Amino acid sequence: QVQLVQSGAEVKKPGASVKVSCKTSGYTFTGYYMHWVRQAPGQGLEWMGWINPNSGGTDYAQKFQGRVTMTRDTSIRTVYMELSRLRSDDTAAYYCARDASRVLDYWGQGTLVTVSS
Amino acid sequence: EIVLTQSPGTLSLSPGERATLSCRASQSVMKNYLAWYQQKPGQAPRLLIYDASSRATGIPDRFSGSGSGTDFTLTISRLEPEDFAVYYCQQYGSSRTFGQGTKVEIK
Numbered sequence: 001q002v003q004l005v006q007s008g009a010e011v012k013k014p015g016a017s018v019k020v021s022c023k024t025s026g027y028t029f030t031g032y033y034m035h036w037v038r039q040a041p042g043q044g045l046e047w048m049g050w051i052n053p054n055s056g057g058t059d060y061a062q063k064f065q066g067r068v069t070m071t072r073d074t075s076i077r078t079v080y081m082e083l084s085r086l087r088s089d090d091t092a093a094y095y096c097a098r099d100a101s102r103v104l105d106y107w108g109q110g111t112l113v114t115v116s117s
Numbered sequence: 118e119i120v121l122t123q124s125p126g127t128l129s130l131s132p133g134e135r136a137t138l139s140c141r142a143s144q145s146v147m148k149n150y151l152a153w154y155q156q157k158p159g160q161a162p163r164l165l166i167y168d169a170s171s172r173a174t175g176i177p178d179r180f181s182g183s184g185s186g187t188d189f190t191l192t193i194s195r196l197e198p199e200d201f202a203v204y205y206c207q208q209y210g211s212s213r214t215f216g217q218g219t220k221v222e223i224k
Contacts, residue, residue, distance in 0.1 A: 035213070037162075045154075045162065045205055047213040061212070062118075095161055102209040103152045105173065107161035 002026040004096055004108035011114045012086050019082040020111045022096035029077040030054040033099035036070065036081045038092040039110075046092075050099060051079055086115045119143055119208050121216035129224040136193040138219045140206035145186045147210030153182055153191045156218075157202045165204075166191060196221070 049060035166182035
């Protein structure tokens with residue numbers, strides 16, 4: 001069965017970077033794009049971008065360009081999302097989600113990133 | 118960027134009632150590439166509807182989607198206790214954007 005398992009919660013100081021991982025199983029890793037979506041506490045969903053695990057190509061939401069980097073390691077079927085220059089309003093749950101013909105059919109369990117001094 | 122506006126913000130209904138949720142786009146959504154997701158507290162979102170009206174695998178037929186262009190609707194024909202949750206629309210015709218969500222709560 002398809003599974004997306006994300007890394008654990010993180011606490012970071014303003015200005016630092018965070019790297020969240022999403023380990024996949026149960027399907028052909030290089031056959032599906034992977035998206036990242038975040039959700040601030042009590043707020044809605046915000047799309048951050050996607051990565052093509054086959055080529056490594058990426059597309060980032062304009063809001064995050066210059067601060068976000070999505071990468072992958074095909075040998076361990078894992079994608080990563082790194083966000084730099086963290087601010088307090090980056091405090092959120094970060095989700096990876098598999099793209100099946102443009103819609104997000106499987107999601108990770110979420111990783112809470114807290115930015116606090 | 119396409120902005121999606123969902124209404125109402127909160128819908129207070131009783132089990133067995135019909136729920137009608139609206140999602141309006143700031144410009145036409147290409148090929149009606151519009152999806153609906155359900156999210157319960159502490160859980161990741163779950164895909165319900167894609168391409169405006171197609172149900173995802175395993176989704177009960179009490180959930181239906183309709184609409185085209187800029188106006189879309191999610192209908193839950195008879196609310197079950199497990200349907201009380203927050204619902205988001207998302208367009209994927211031009212990049213990706215989500216609506217702000219509609220909470221369906223027990224009256």
